[in-house]
Amino acid sequence: MTTLNHFLILLLALFFCHSVNAKTLNICVTGCSYNSIQKAVDEAESGDTLIIKKGVYKEFDITIYKKSLYISGEKGTIIDVDNKGYGFRVEATDITLKNITIKNILMSYTKEYAALFLFKSYDFVLENIKIEGAFFGILIQKSKDGKILNNIISGEGTTEANTGNAIHLWHSERIVIQNNKVQKMRDGIYIEFGNFCIINNNVSKNNLRYGLHFMFSNDNVYTNNMFNNNGAGVAVMFSKKIKMINNTFKKNWGPTSYGLLLKEINDAEIKNNLFEDNTIGINVDGTNRINYTENTFYNNGYAVKVLGACYTNIFTHNNFLHNTFDLSYSGALNSNKFEENYWSSYVGYDLDKNGIGDVPYRPVKLYSYLVNRTPEAIVLLRSLFIDIVDFSEKVSPVFTPENLVDNKPLMKKIEW
């Protein structure tokens, strides 16, 4: 009994000690106990709260090593790195950074200077951070269980070589990236060897390369994001089991632009997305077992371009509306399937009124087949001769792949 009592007292004492020690450190430019963030961090202990009052702090490489801190700025808290290095360098668990503006990160061709660099950090929260003139924005390596919320990141780069990525994950797991706005970087969000991440409700626009980029990353979900006017909207490469739901891919328009670039992808799901005004809506290359359902392709150059080595790509209940080419296809049909889609250029009829056209639709027109074989033939786009040829091919198909048909084209646009 006494041992138990002693133990309880000890426990209580420990708890008491801890709560006494958890103090709040105020940092301001003048007039507080600290005028340097680094100094405050050095003297703080795990569990402490650091409040950075408003003002401009000319600091760089602020290092937090194995301390669980809660750091928050207020409106007007600006850290000006002044092109000298990193903003924060963190290796800690249970760390929170909030409400800070970080400016002018050093650009380098050899090192990845970031506004926030997290290494082996677990359970972190990065929230309401505004990064301007970023080289890399938020760089996270070998970390787990973090949240990146409501941040605004923008760069000023002009070429792919002298810009970094806004949010860059490397070897990280279970990170939630939500409500961020990223622009004018190389990649908006880049995930390399990142698994079980959730990317939701972000806006990624005007980036030089990709809005969102996956490399060797499995089991990730991205939903409700907006990818606007990037080199390519989203690139998913060498990854498995990615879910892409309810995203908007818009105006990824230029000579090498894609809305969505898929390369060596297995078992993905692409649902309820909108592809509008892209040079190529989806570029499909070496992908297997992918379901494309309830997507809308509107006004793209190519809605879908399928290159070789694809098996079991199922396109059902999609809307193909006014694209220059609905489909460009190379290689054998394999087990890929196009069924029950709505095609705006379908002119068949539905006598039994079951909503499904009685005449199969051939999405590959002769001209798109020719352009595929001889890309230079694109100069004849919209010429009268091409219209005549396409029409005669539609009446009696000779060249276009025989089994590449939608046998149940829908008469009405799909709504979801």
Add this chain to the structure above:
Amino acid sequence: MFKILKYSFYDLARSRWSYIYFLFYLLLSFVLLFLNNDLSKAIITLMNVVLILVPLIGTIFGVMYYYNSQEFTTLLMAQPIKRQSIFLGQYFGVACSLSISLFFGLGIPFAMYGLFQSAVVLNFIILLVTGVFLTFIFTALAYNIALSNLNKIKGFGYAILLWLFLAVIYDGLFLIALVMFQEYPLDNFSLIGMLLNPIDLARTLIILKLDISALLGYTGAVFKSFFDTNKGFIISFLMLIIWVLLPVLRIYLVSKKKDF
């Protein structure tokens, strides 16, 4: 020359064909805009019409006018007037009257549907300018044909054949050539092929200003530099001017020497 031009122009302005041509474009544009309020979509549809119809009407009208006014021409040649100015005056009279029909026929409906407040003004102007250029080119070609053929039937036949060749057959041959030589680098060949046909040239010029140009640039570096920059636009425009100048020059030379 300007006096002849004026007479030809007034003569045509009184002719009902100019009005029919004008009313056709007016009606077409109104219907297009009525069915689909989207100006840029209407411009794309009109592009197809302009590229086919303008050359056709230009050729037929040019040949027709030449043969119809042969008596008047003979009368004029009895007067102390330079021959070149007779023919050039007539040619410019026809081309101007057709251009004006086109200009107002398309312009009035679009202006009424709020063209000047929209972002596609430039595209529309390009469409109009290429339309006018095509009128001048094809009327000049028609005049050349008529000058070289006294036989009306032959003249008409050649004129229609010329239109058919440039509007349809040329593209067909071109496509066959592209497919046959697909192993070779074709970028420059295809660009030059486009420049040598005024209809293709006009089409390229319009497409360049519409968004689809990115799709063309996708093909390769040569296309990219041509279609994605002002270079392509300037070259196409210069070629259109050359396409007007050469036939007009021939009218001038032939009419100087020709024995009537």
